[in-house]
Amino acid sequence: MSDSLAQLIDTPLRPLRPEWSVPERVDALRAARELEPDDYWTWVARQQRWSTPWHTVRTGELADARYFDGGRLNVADNCLDRWAEDPETADRPAVIWEGEPGDTRTYSYAELAAETTALAAGLLELGVHKGDVVALYLPNLVESFTAIQACNRIGAIYTVLFAGFGEEAVAARLIASRASVVVVADAVYRRAKRVELLATLRAARTRTPDLRATVVVDRTGDLAAGTTALRDGEHSYASVCEAGGAGTPCVPLDPNEPSFLIFTSGTESRPKGVVHSVGGFLLGTWANAHWQAGYEPGDVYWVAADVGWLTFPIQAVVGGLALGMTIACYEGALDTPSTARFYEICQRHRVTKVLAAPTLLRMLRRFGDDVAAAHPLPALKLITAQGEPFDVDTFDWATTTFDVPIVNAYGQTETGSTWSYPVYGVESIKAGSVGTAVPGHTFDILDDDGLPVPPGVKGNLVLTSPFPTLARTVWDDHDRYLSTYFGRFPGRYATNDEAVRDADGHLWVLGRADDVINVAAHRISTMEIEAAVTGHPAVVEAAVVGIPDDTKGTVPVAFVTLRPEPGAGGDPDPDQVRAELDRRVVAELGGYARLAAIYLTPVMPKTRTGKLMRRLLRDVVVHGRPTGDTSAMEDPSALDIVIRVVEEG
Template identity: 80%
Template sequence: MSGTDSLVQLIDSPLRLLPPEWTVPDRVTALKAARDLGDPDSYWEWVARQQRWSSPWHTVRTGDIEDFRYFEGGRINVADNCVDRWAEDPATAGRAAVVWEGEPGDTRTLTYAELAEEVSRLAAGLLALGVQKGDVVGIYMPNLVEAFTTIHACNRIGAIYTVLFSGFGEEAVASRLQAARASVVVVADASYRRGKPVPLLATLRAARGRAPSVRATVVVDRTGDGAPLQEGEHAYAKVLEAGNAGTPVVPLDPNEPSFLIFTSGTESKPKGVVHSVGGFLLGTWANAHWQAGYEPGDVYWVAADVGWLTFPIQAVVGGLACGMTIACFEGALDTPTTARFYEICERHRVTKVLAAPTLARMLRKFGDDLAAEHPLPALKLVTMQGEPLDGDTFEWTTTTFGVPVVNAYGQTETGSTWTYPVYGAEALKAGSVGTAVPGHTFEVVDDDGQPVPPGVKGNLVLTAPFPTLARTVWDDHERYRATYFSRFAGRYATHDEAVLDADGHLWVLGRADDVINVAAHRISTMEIEAVVTAHPAVVEAAVVGVPDDTKGTVPIAFVTLRADADPSSVPGEIGRHVVAEMGGYARLEAVYVTSAMPKTRTGKTMRRLLRDLVVHGQPTGDISAMEDPGALDVVAAVVRA
């Protein structure tokens, strides 16, 4: 294995067995029983039996990984399992389902009984607007209670929903509504972000001319402005009123489409990944069950945007299917002060947090003194996903909060995270994503598709189907097959590189297309990042490859530093450190110190935009998912300086 001494040392670090205070004996027993079921189909049958079915299935699975179906003959409803069954049980009807806080400080809590009533009324109201089973409903709003109610109103009647990131502009909204052939859009009039209202209804109105399939809009009055509605627009409150009688759940084939999620990138045509009704429900129940796990008194804060698939997985579907209390926050976690994260945890007695590693890096940047002022005694778990978790961030988070840090890995297409150390039951290793949870099988293979031994870097592939794996690309099944199954026959290509260590723990190193050739040496930019972030002054780093006339490609780094770091000396130290750790072929061509990075609202650094700024002087691809366009200006100024 070529590459980084720092990364090799991290991979070879010893397993950390859970101390007694972090161990949950019942979960240890349950996990062993699940693994003892053996084959994946037996496990998924066990998962299916934890749900409520309208009618039973006769076959667990048919087909192979490219064309599979689960639980043929059965009928199920997602809203019934996430909402109704808890509302009907006297022991759980009064349990808080959603605890919501807006950026301005307003709050709202819905019990399972209250959530069930509003979902049923909204579903009936959508039916009155002409929404039918199989119609697509666009949801264009931030983290609001109405995101929960709208998703489950669609689930209740068999409508297909697609969530549009509330940071999208006119073009991104129009292209996705057009691609989805959406018939109705539920939109907030605005959202609050960093103290300012962001107009959503106005953006939707501008986009509707290019989405002729949209025949009606339902408007959530988030700001209280009560602005006049235009033709074809209906107030959310009026739609609820029209549906006062409610409507029963519709039993659905578990393999029918449930929702679309559009990926963004450099391609001009949005790619709508399709997830299924029962597959997504079963897989996300299992995901939330093992990764976070309901315990009495839990308040589980999924600190992610509803437009990131993690939010439906862990909160709207998986979390509620487990009967959990979900905390939901609308705004930016540094607004109005850097203490906002801690204040939310304190105010709502949050016990478990899920976020991207970026959140932990941000909190670390805010300083240890701030963390010490807010000790968070109720907190029991921090779990992270979305980007590689470096060892330093793992150590800081573990030490600062005194709780286990679970690092998980999955993709939009896998519909859930599928490898991580199970909370309360399995050993941890800083930076690794643990072992595959029950029901999932994988290999690390070379470019010819042959498995590589432990310690050798290769391509990460999945070798068997599972319920949450995407079923197709909307209106383009050939694109689905070509993208994920053409390279390694009979296996799903994640397009990520990984290493399996001697303890059986998996390390995902990043996208295979982030591997660069420097003077005929192949190296992953993520490996270089592992060295750069190990420097004590670095809070965050992103490494990209750019063209070079002599070497073909050279790596450059963008870094954000601790407040007390010297920006004049640290870049040179970082450069020397990379050469010392990896060799001269990995020498950084440049180190740019920046106070901001272009990120999606989910916290993922948009590395391709960093490369664009250096190579082209401006972005060349899709920037619709970027949270703060001002960050790009900050980086551009640094590059031009």
């Protein structure tokens, strides 16, 4: 482990400041932690509305667990109907939406429930039955909420396709899922440009024989204006809702039935369709939003993520609504039309809590203190981050700038929620760590032989007890599910991440186990090298990848974004920084970890959810161009800049 990482892990806990505490949550968390996992999940289940009570809490273990057999419930009923039927909450805003051009819409729980049930009935009219797959090729729109909940209402299985996907990626997922209907926006606004989703879908549809119908959301107004004409098999969203105007009741569902599938490629060539269950996902996301964000009267919770990232359904569409929260939703890029957009959204809608990837906070830091100072956010109470390693400098900057607790959380697509973090308003924080496991989850860190390692020693992170939110299978390939997650450490779920537990019991996730590279017979994680690089005061962001080498097998190279020098109006001297980074890595990790190249770049390719696309960086160095799918990239021009930087050496 690098000296920088070791020092970071040894830093003391930061007790929660009194003004950030929520005293009434202290006793609730203490009581929840005293429960055994099955008893805890029983308590969570009792917070939901069931049409039929269950007779058995759990059968089976991690790889084949079933929960609440005999019971029946519906996700849309718990997320919408229960609030819409209550006079005290029917008029509470459920979704506050803002488009990139500045247009806004607000839906109350009663309004959102009414449109959802009309859409659900309209889908039934199109021939969608319980168990059919409906694909949602949508950006962040109110219709993303209604489409997901309409599927939940009638027991259809939904799959969300990232709005940045191109023709090949869309076609591949429609074919793999066997979707019978797709809901698509005609276009989306991104960085002041129109991205034509309907045109992309039409091109992909020629290869998708199972697709029977398309429902088109008129995002731009072109359908209403007659600028865009519908083709055979295409129906406007408005007409489908009109046809279903009488509505349809919620279908009582077995909590173990499939609710949705989400494709995640990971490090493998074939995308995995990870399947989550009806009740498991509802219970886990309710608990996730309850502990991580915590509903308080008057809250406006902005999940600053894309609906194609599972975090958005977890925290907003399902978890947030199941908790009765008001969710803020934004369509576009957070630097358009200016670097003040994030602050303006928070001010305009009186946002109290924000969830985002750490990249967002790094971006705000680059925008500068003057922008932050010009846009005070007195209503803000919490920022919670997940999805990427969180460097201490950015953590400290965000804490000082916003004067709120910064909660760093960890989870995976397969776990269906984040399961390790300091609970909002209750627990102490340690910058960079993801806190401790929340109730209902137990974990261990093992060596390669499957034996537990002591605190301070890195190893393989595994989950050791069942929990309802865990994915139940891989679509059409259960053997792959068993081998991928339970093959290496039987009886335990392998996250395939490396981690270390410190002396205070806090968890530090170091990165993917498959990001470990072998340099001249020395195994080292690229995350360890990144920790050394980002420890340099001039570095704001870094990504390290391994590339082939004839002599050493693999060597690391770094892509680095520098922080402008205060008052200098430019970057630090690049040659000096390269020399200092070279010495720093060698001093901390040894000569075998010496960086073969250091590329200084003002931007890096990232997904729309803010994750660095290290695969593309590796491709650029090795092949001079990307060799795989680039459709998930937020800003394609960033890749052009990186290619130019590498070519110039």
